[in-house]
Amino acid sequence: MCLVWVCDQEEQVIATWQAPGSCPYCGGTIIGADVKRACRLCFVPVCFSGRRRTLRCSLCNRQVEG
Structure with a gap:
């Protein structure tokens, strides 16, 4: 007997914008x-x-946490 667990997570970007500020890392x-x-x-x-x-x-x- 073999049990196969198949799962997936799909992400869809709805909208993008430029946020104020700059990255603290780079x-x-x-x-x-x-x-x-x-x-x-x-x-x-x-x-x-x-x-x-x-x-x-x-x-x-x-x-980045905001």
Whole structure:
């Protein structure tokens, strides 16, 4: 008997904008984004989380807390 756990998480960027300030790590510009996530189990959507705002540096791609 074999049990295979197949799950996936898909992220879709809805909107982006340039946030004020600069990255504390490298000094690059900060890009804000609205992201919508969907969790899937065996290619069937299980849950959708609402829109989440994230702030990331455009140079080093680190997530910045704001």
